[in-house]
Amino acid sequence: MARRSGSMSNPELFFEELFSELSRVHAPWWFDGGMNLGEMLLSWLIFTGLPTLALVYLAMRISFNHAKSLKQRASLPHRPRLTTMKNAPEGYGDPVLVCASYVGSHARIRSLVILFQRLIGGHIPVLERMLTRSRNEALLRLEQEMMAVKADLLINLRIQQSHIGQNNGIAITAYGTALRKTQP
Numbered sequence: 606m607a608r609r610s611g612s613m614s615n616p617e618l619f620f621e622e623l624f625s626e627l628s629r630v631h632a633p634w635w636f637d638g639g640m641n642l643g644e645m646l647l648s649w650l651i652f653t654g655l656p657t658l659a660l661v662y663l664a665m666r667i668s669f670n671h672a673k674s675l676k677q678r679a680s681l682p683h684r685p686r687l688t689t690m691k692n693a694p695e696g697y698g699d700p701v702l703v704c705a706s707y708v709g710s711h712a713r714i715r716s717l718v719i720l721f722q723r724l725i726g727g728h729i730p731v732l733e734r735m736l737t738r739s740r741n742e743a744l745l746r747l748e749q750e751m752m753a754v755k756a757d758l759l760i761n762l763r764i765q766q767s768h769i770g771q772n773n774g775i776a777i778t779a780y781g782t783a784l785r786k787t788q789p
Contacts, residue, residue, distance in 0.1 A: 664712065675738065678745050685751045687744065687759045687781070694758075697784035701754050705746035709739035710774035736775065740764065743777040756783030 693700070711719075715731050722729045743764070751759055762781040769776055 672738065675741050675745065679741065685748055685757055685759060685783075687747070687762050689762050690760045693760055693782075693784055696786060696788035697758055698787040699756075699785045701756065701783045702780065703747060703750040703754065703756070703759065703783045704778065704780040705743055705750050706776060706778040707739050707743040707746060708769065708774060708776045709735050709742070710769070711735050713773065716771075716773065736766075736777075739766075739775055739777045740779075743779040747779045747781070751783045754783055755785060757786045758784045760784060 711731055719729055719731055722731075747759070759781040762779065765778045767776045767778075768774070
């Protein structure tokens with residue numbers, strides 16, 4: 606930074622030159638010194654705000670479609686029966702082990718909400734929705750496995766869950782013994 610002897614006597618001129626030099630040296634690559642606040646906000650909106658809103662909308666749409674798909678598949682007729690009975694009832698045979706799993710997670714930003722709600726205590730709706738949706742998906746996949754082996758009844762149903770990462774995901778595994786009706 607070159608100093609002129611005349612600018613030392615005039616403080617306004619000195620600071621004007623100083624800020625002029627600093628803005629040229631430390632300015633970001635996109636700042637040419639001619640942008641005003643409105644232009645900076647507009648560029649932020651275009652390059653940061655709109656893409657963020659688009660990604661949030663896309664994530665919400667995917668979540669909505671998944672919930673809608675779960676509801677449609679759960680309302681189908683002729684679904685096989687799932688029970689926790691340990692012994693097979695009369696008229697059923699041909700046992701086959703069937704297993705299905707699903708991994709569910711939530712957005713990283715929701716981790717802050719979960720952390721805050723854990724500090725306060727009580728229900729954590731974000732986790733409850735994720736657990737319910739993951740469990741329902743695993744059970745629907747188990748029913749699909751049963752239909753693939755043409756089974757009518759599932760006994761000894763077990764559901765296990767495992768946490769993945771730090772408060773970010775859960776793996777649900779559902780399994781049991783599928784049986785076919787042997788007598789009419």
